[in-house]
Amino acid sequence: MNPLIPLAVMALLVAGIVALFILASVFLGPGKRHPVKDTPFECGIPSEGFAGGRMHIGYYIMAMLFVVFDVELAFLFPWAAALRGLGWFGFVAMFLFIAVIGAGFAYAWKMGALEWE
């Protein structure tokens, strides 16, 4: 048997199941339309404003910086736990890493990325 056949079978199964669920919800669902049901978020609170609105650029910058420094922190925990095994090499490596991140922080600060206005 061609070893690619299981792969093809799986692809067919996946497609089939997805199609099944979609069709099932179309046919089985009650399908009652209501203004509230047509809103993007059906969470009980009336939606406000419109989706195409613009966010302040500061949001994005702030979010990005948050991710960068948050991930840095996420690295620090396992490193701290395994430091004994890593030895001096690990110690120096992490400080290099922090130095690079620190340089980025200095850059962002000086460029005014942390100013809101």
Add this chain to the structure above:
Amino acid sequence: MNPDELFLLVPQSILLGAAVLLMLMEPFSRQAGRRRLRMVAVAAVAVAAYALRLQWGLGPRSIGGGMIRVDGFSLFFQWLFLVITGLSAVLAADFNQREGIDRGEYYALLLTACSGMSLMAMSADLILTFIGIEILSLSTYILAGFKRRDIASGESSLKYFLLGSFATAILLYGIALVYGAAGSTQYQAIRAAAAAGEVPALLLPGLGLLLVGLGFKIGLVPFHSWIPDVYQGAPSPVTAFMSVGPKAAAIAALLRLLVEALPGLAPDWTRLLWLMAVLTMTLGNAAALVQSNVKRMLAYSAIAQAGYILVGVVANTREGFTAILFYLVVYTVMNLMAFGVVLSLSGPGDRRVHLEDYAGLARRAPFVAAALGVALLALAGIPLTGGFMGKFFLFGSAVKAGFVGLAVIAVLNSVLSVYYYFRLLVYMYMKDAPQGGAESISRPVGAILAIGVFLILWLGVGPDRFLALAGHSILGLK
């Protein structure tokens, strides 16, 4: 990691260190100190090149647990990337001042891109290849959109980013499949898995997806559609860089992957790449015929040129790979020259890039026209230029490997390409200028053009030494 291994990574460390330094210098330096930024970048490239020189002759080494290979092949490419990066920095200098984008980040991103490209050439592990591609891609995404106030530049960057992300995702999926099939991401392990009896079933789809990802970076048809828009919209020095650097890096990664990890699937990938080479050459050339924007024309020409290079991969012989390395050197020189002229003449706003803007250039700026002329003749593959020798060896390797049909298609494509390369010559030499303002180019660009003319003729008349170097470099591929 022992100190010996760290020594082999010194060139990369220099590049990345300089990149960080530049990022810090930018906000902390005043307008008067701009020149220094560029100097730092060029100095870093020079020092890294010197550090590389020290590694020459050490023999092939594997470091990082077999992830990184330092051999002739990676040294050759690292050196090529350093040259490309250094030249791009110099070419960009005046342009960036004119367009008001002469910032430290620009040069820092060039350096990180260079580092990413080097990783791609050194990598003997799919994960590292992926990381190299990502470092390179993220840098070039930003560079393409570096003229923030320019709509075309933004469009270029966004298009490149979106399509590039798709390609990377597909590449990643390919890596996953290959990992699933071989149980490892290391090239040698993949090779062993494929060699032991039956080829694992998932390897073939994995190969296909990897080819899509790398094909996108090289710009192979049918994964080329981003190239014209991105090349046209990006600032001209960035286009110059993108047309040579990432392309060469992706070809290096492709060669390593196919030759070191997947030689067992050679019949499959030669057939696939044969088709892609034919499509790439033909479509690139056919589309270039009708362009009136020089940057766009050079973009399609870059697609077609990638097709010629692929001929050497299809041949899948030592001669073919040698020819590829040789041709990449030639291609770098001629393309950087062509773009060097384009970015010097493009005028305020990078707008004067139409064929009509080149009318009568031979009168207004004889030297520039002559330099561009030599570059175009080389791109068209006229003898006595390096372009001819490159094509001669590439097509020769195909003929020797039995792909005569491919060689015939390739030369017919060269005929097509003569039309559009020579059309620019027609505008420069045979039409009269609408208004006769003398053009001036900066001294560094002039110097690069002069060296380029010399190199192209040298490569065309006496290619032995370069070819021997290329032949020596591919010994590492195995």
Add this chain to the structure above:
Amino acid sequence: MDVPFILSWITYLPAAVALVLLALPRASNRTLRWIALSGSLAAFLLSLHLGFHFDASSSRMQFEESVSWIRFPAFEIRHHLGVDGISLFLVMLTTFLTPLALLSSWKSVTMRVRPFLACVLLLETGMTGVFCALDLVLFYVFWEVMLIPMYFLIGIWGGERRLYAAIKFILYTMAGSLLMLVGILYLFFAAGGDTFSLVEIVARLERGALAWSSREEFWLFLAFGLAFAIKIPLFPFHTWLPDAHVEAPTAGSVILAGVLLKMGTYGLVRFCLPLFPGAALALAPWISVLAVVGILYGALVAMVQPDMKKLVAYSSVSHMGLVVLGIFTFTPHGMTGALIQMVNHGLSTGALFLLVGMLYDRRHTRRIADFGGVAHTSPVFAAAFLVVTLAAIALPGLNGFVGEILILAGSFARNKVFGTLAALGMILGAVYMLRMYQRIFWGPKNPANAGLGDIGTRERILLLPIVGLMLWIGVYSAPFLRRMDASVAGILERVESAGTPGGSYRVQFIDPPGTPGEETK
């Protein structure tokens, strides 16, 4: 006396002079012209040495020189030059016509003189190189490089539609020659992948160390033959020629018609016949048919041309068809006739373009209908034109006769129908050439020509050597033919060796070989 590297001197001297021209920033146009002219004259004088010291009894390459050019572990490309009876007169024709071409543009090219002269000189280097090169790659390099200056000559100094003509010229010739490149590569690897030397590969074929399958030979012949057929140009690949001829400046037309077209027929004799004799024999009938069609078609189209240059261009198609016919008769007469006819055509067509150029310089028109009665105002010019016209239509006593009679003799011996049709083409040639002459020089006077004046000293000096040479070849052709005989015999032997017993096409020796020059004495 033995001059070392004489072929290199002849080949590269013009290019060196061209570089000198480009390096002289402040020289006046007059100085530049004189430098260029003396450079090309020096090359001509050097080439005379070849003619005097050529050993007519040998079919081998002479004045050979070979140095390594590009070296690889497995093989090398050599800078290998040499001439034999086939290329000798073509080299001399090149060096002879180039100074004349330069002289012809003395007054007419006043714009961008420096690059013009450099282009003509570089062109000379390329053409001489093509005729001397014995290494396939070297040959290809010259063959291609020569296109670039020609392209600029047409494109910059040409007429109204020069851009179209230049692009058409380069695309046509490139298409053929790049396929030849693949052919060269294939040949190289088939021959063992260690040499590009024509002499060596032919020797291997003769020894039997290398043999073609008939399919291989067929395709290789086509790959090479197409490049040559476009250059000749053999019908139906001729359509670039009228455009290029008409639009090129006089000097360009002279060189184009005089030398460039010969590169095609030369290539057939030098490469296609010795390398692929079997395919040459097998395809000879078809090529002969194309040649005959070209002869008649060219002549018929020439008859209706209102433009002098176009008329001469189509007459070239016709005459070059005759040359191809002569080669593919595979008779000593036909082959020798074809070789001498190449020289003749170079002289007479070159001269015709010079003469048309002189008219054009004065009146800025090339329409035959704009002239008439010119003989009254310019008697010397009319006389020179008459001699050249008569040479072109092969009047006995002038050079054209020698070549045509030999080719016709060869083709009658081969195939009566081809011979008859070719002769018919020659008669048509007389019709259109004499009609053109009549309409320009006699007939009603066109008042616009009243102030035409006769040709000046420079132009007389220009025409004198050509007319002299025409008479010389016409009256006493033995010195020329004698030097070709041995090489022609060598080629024919090579072709004969591939002939299959009972095959329809074979080499024919009409007389004892080696005496084809006799009937002209």
